[in-house]
Amino acid sequence: MKKLLLFLLLPVISFSQQYTDLDTLSFKHRISSESVVYESSTILSKRLGTINRNALVSVLGYDDKFWFVSHHRIQGFVHLSEIKIPENLIPFFEREEEKKKLAALKKERERDSLRQVERLEYRKKCFYEINEVNGFDKVKRIYTKEALISDGTDSEYTRISCQLRNNNGAKSVLISLNRDLGCASSLKGQKSSVRITLKNGSVISFFHYGQIECGNFKIIGRLTGAEMAKLKRSPIKQIRFSGTREKKTVSYISNPTFFMDKIQCIQ
Incomplete structure (x- = not known):
C-alpha cells in the first residue's frame, strides 16, 4: 500500500523544450515500435524511458523532428517516424509547413535588409x-x-x-x-x-x-x-x-x- 501511495505521489515527468501545441487537434495513436522518450527534441537529451510497441499514446504537439506525447506518467518527445500523421491532419501540417516557409523567407528578407544597411554604412566610412x-x-x-x-x-x-x-x-x-x-x-x-x-x-x-x-x-x-x-x-x-x-x-x-x-x- 505504501509503495502504491509513493507511486501516485510521484510528479509527472514533463518536457523542457518548446513545441507546437496541437491543442484541439491532438490525437491518440499506437506507437509502431518500442520507442525511446526524450526530455527535449534531440536524441542527445536525457532519456525519460521507453514506450512499448503498440502502446496507445496521446499526441499533444510536434516540432521539426519529434512528436510530443503523453503516456501514463511520462511526457516527452519521440521521433516523428514512430507515429504516422492521420489523414485528417495532413492539410493542417501542410498549412503549418507553408507558414514555416513564409516565416523563414521573412527572416531572410530582414537579414538581407540589415546587410544592405550595413553595406551602406560601410560605404560611408573610411x-x-x-x-x-x-x-x-x-x-x-x-x-x-x-x-x-x-x-x-x-x-x-x-x-x-x-x-x-x-x-x-x-x-x-x-x-x-x-x-x-x-x-x-x-x-x-x-x-x-x-x-x-x-x-x-x-x-x-x-x-x-x-x-x-x-x-x-x-x-x-x-x-x-x-x-x-x-x-x-x-x-x-x-x-x-x-x-x-x-x-x-x-x-x-x-x-x-x-x-x-x-x-x-x-x-
Whole structure:
C-alpha cells in the first residue's frame, strides 16, 4: 500500500523544450515500435524511458523532428517516424509547413535588409591603417586598410584586395591577387600591370613602379586625379592582371563600388 501511495505521489515527468501545441487537434495513436522518450527534441537529451510497441499514446504537439506525447506518467518527445500523421491532419501540417516557409523567407528578407544597411554604412566610412602627419617634416601619410574587391567565394576562390595611399599628396594604389603570375616587375619593357574595366566602358591601367615582387601578385600603381575621377563614376566590371609569366582576368567582383566608395578616403 505504501509503495502504491509513493507511486501516485510521484510528479509527472514533463518536457523542457518548446513545441507546437496541437491543442484541439491532438490525437491518440499506437506507437509502431518500442520507442525511446526524450526530455527535449534531440536524441542527445536525457532519456525519460521507453514506450512499448503498440502502446496507445496521446499526441499533444510536434516540432521539426519529434512528436510530443503523453503516456501514463511520462511526457516527452519521440521521433516523428514512430507515429504516422492521420489523414485528417495532413492539410493542417501542410498549412503549418507553408507558414514555416513564409516565416523563414521573412527572416531572410530582414537579414538581407540589415546587410544592405550595413553595406551602406560601410560605404560611408573610411578605415585606415595609417593616418598621420610626421611631427618632424610635417609629411602626411594616409593608407586605407586593405579591403577585398573579390572575396574568394567564386569557383576559383579568387581574392583581390586593394589599399589606397596618399603620401603627402602623391596618391597610389596597392592591388593584390592570390595567384602567382610570375613577378610584378617595374623594369622598362616588361612592366607588370593591372587593367580595370568599369561598367561604363572606361578602362584604367596601373603599371607597377615599386620593387620587383614575386609570389602572389602585387603591384603599386600611381593614381592620378583623372584616374580617380573615372573610378568614382562607375562600378568595376572586371580586372586583368599581367605578370612576368602569366595573365589573369577576373570577372567575379564582389565589391564593385570599392573605388566609388573609398577614393574619398585619401582626398
